[in-house]
Amino acid sequence: MRLPERGREPGEVLEALEALRAGDVDWRGGRAFTLAYHAGDEVLALAREAYARFSAENALNVHAFPSLRAMQADVLAMLAELLHGGAEAAGFLTSGGTESLLMAVLAARERGRAERGVRAPEMVLPTTAHAAFEKAAHYFGVRSVRIPVRGDWRADPDAMAAAVGPNTVLLVASAPQYPQGVVDPVAEVAAIAEARGIPCHVDACMGGMVLPFLERLGEPVPRWDFRVPGVTSVSVDLHKYGYTAKGASAILHRTKALRRYQTFQTDNWLGGAYASSGVLGTKSGGAIAAAWAVMQHLGAEGYLRLARSAREACLRVAAGVEAIPGARLLAPPEATLLAFGFDDADPFAVADALWRRGWYVDRQGPPPSLHLTVNAVHAAVADAFLADLAASAGEARAAAARGARGAYGTLE
Numbered sequence: 240m241r242l243p244e245r246g247r248e249p250g251e252v253l254e255a256l257e258a259l260r261a262g263d264v265d266w267r268g269g270r271a272f273t274l275a276y277h278a279g280d281e282v283l284a285l286a287r288e289a290y291a292r293f294s295a296e297n298a299l300n301v302h303a304f305p306s307l308r309a310m311q312a313d314v315l316a317m318l319a320e321l322l323h324g325g326a327e328a329a330g331f332l333t334s335g336g337t338e339s340l341l342m343a344v345l346a347a348r349e350r351g352r353a354e355r356g357v358r359a360p361e362m363v364l365p366t367t368a369h370a371a372f373e374k375a376a377h378y379f380g381v382r383s384v385r386i387p388v389r390g391d392w393r394a395d396p397d398a399m400a401a402a403v404g405p406n407t408v409l410l411v412a413s414a415p416q417y418p419q420g421v422v423d424p425v426a427e428v429a430a431i432a433e434a435r436g437i438p439c440h441v442d443a444c445m446g447g448m449v450l451p452f453l454e455r456l457g458e459p460v461p462r463w464d465f466r467v468p469g470v471t472s473v474s475v476d477l478h479k480y481g482y483t484a485k486g487a488s489a490i491l492h493r494t495k496a497l498r499r500y501q502t503f504q505t506d507n508w509l510g511g512a513y514a515s516s517g518v519l520g521t522k523s524g525g526a527i528a529a530a531w532a533v534m535q536h537l538g539a540e541g542y543l544r545l546a547r548s549a550r551e552a553c554l555r556v557a558a559g560v561e562a563i564p565g566a567r568l569l570a571p572p573e574a575t576l577l578a579f580g581f582d583d584a585d586p587f588a589v590a591d592a593l594w595r596r597g598w599y600v601d602r603q604g605p606p607p608s609l610h611l612t613v614n615a616v617h618a619a620v621a622d623a624f625l626a627d628l629a630a631s632a633g634e635a636r637a638a639a640a641r642g643a644r645g646a647y648g649t650l651e
C-alpha cells in the first residue's frame with residue numbers, strides 16, 4: 240500500500256479497518272485461548288473510552304500531566320494492597336509483561352553492580368520462566384542459567400541453590416509459570432535469595448490479578464507475594480487478567496530504594512535532563528487511564544466474580560480434556576492455565592483442526608502440547624470447545640496428521 244495522495248474519509252477508512260479483521264480470531268466470542276481477555280462488552284467499552292480520552296497524553300513527563308501521575312499512583316497503590324506490599328512498596332506501570340521483566344532483570348543487574356561489584360552478571364531461573372527473561376538476558380548482557388524443573392513442573396529450589404554463584408544477581412520464580420500453569424515454590428526460592436542477599440523476582444504476570452481472588456474464594460493458593468520474605472519484586476499484567484486495554488503491566492519493588500535501580504537518567508546530550516522509568520520514552524496515557532478506569536469499575540467484587548468464572552471454566556475444560564481418550568493434562572491446573580497432550584495424536588495437528596473450527600490455542604514444547612489461557616469469557620463456550628476438541632482429536636488421530644509447530648510470538 241502507498242500513502243494515498245488524497246486522504247480518505249474517516250467513515251471509509253473505518254470500514255476498511257473492519258474489513259481487515261475478517262480473518263481474525265473471534266476473541267470476544269471466546270474463541271481465543273491466548274492473547275486476548277474479555278470481561279464483557281461493558282468493561283470493554285469503558286476501557287476503550289478511557290483509552291481514547293487519554294490516548295494523546297504522554298506519561299513520559301507527568302509534570303505536564305498530573306492526571307497521569309495520579310492515575311499511575313492509584314493503580315500501583317491498588318496493586319500494592321492486593322500483593323501485600325506494605326507502605327514501602329513502590330513501582331511503575333510498564334507497557335506489558337515483557338517490559339516489567341526487562342526492568343526486573345535490569346534492576347537486579349544494576350543492584351549487583353552497585354552493591355557487590357558484579358561485572359559478569361548471571362540469573363538463575365527455572366526452565367519454565369517466561370521467554371521474556373531470555374530477551375532481558377540478551378538485551379542486558381546477563382547470563383541466563385536455566386535450571387530443570389521437578390517432575391511436577393515446579394522450580395527445583397535445591398538445584399537452583401546449587402547454581403547460585405558469586406555472579407548471581409537474580410533468582411526467579413513464577414506464579415503461575417506459563418507453560419504448565421503451576422505455581423513455583425516461591426517461599427523456598429525466595430529464602431535462598433534472602434540468605435545470600437540476592438533479589439528474587441516473582442513473575443505474576445498471569446497470576447497477579449487472579450491468585451489474590453482465588454485465595455479469597457478459599458482455594459489453596461501457596462504464598463507467592465510480598466508476604467513471602469525475600470521476594471524483592473513482582474510483575475503483574477493488567478492487560479491480561481486485569482481485563483484492561485493492551486499496554487498495561489506493573490512492576491512493584493519491595494522498597495523505593497530497590498525501585499531506583501530500574502530508572503535511567505542522562506544529561507549527556509544537548510536536550511537537557513532526561514529521565515525515564517522503563518524502556519519507553521513517549522508513553523501513551525491511554526493504557527494508564529484504561530487500567531485505572533477498569534480497576535475502579537470492576538472493584539474487588541468484579542475481579543472476584545471474574546476469577547471465579549475463569550477458574551470454573553478452567554476446571555470444566557480440564558475435566559473435559561481428561562475425559563477424551565488419549566488426552567492427558569500435563570499438570571492439574573492451579574490457576575487458570577491448562578496444558579495437555581495426546582498419547583495417540585499430534586497435538587499440533589489437533590490445533591490445526593481446532594483452528595479450522597475457529598478456535599485458537601497455543602502450541603508449545605517440549606514436550607509438544609497445547610496450552611490454554613482460560614479467562615472469564617470462556618465460561619460460556621467451554622462445552623462447545625470440548626465438543627470441538629474431541630472431534631479435532633479424533634480427526635488428527637484418524638489422519639495421523641502432523642501439524643505445524645506454531646509460535647507464541649512472531650517476527651512479523
Ligand SMILES: *Cc1c(COP(=O)(O)O)cnc(C)c1O
Nearest residue numbers: 335336337338369417442444445
Ligand atoms: C504474558 C506473560 C509475560 C509477558 O507479558 P507480555 O505482556 O506478553 O509482554 C511474562 N510472564 C508471564 C508468566 C506471562 O504469562
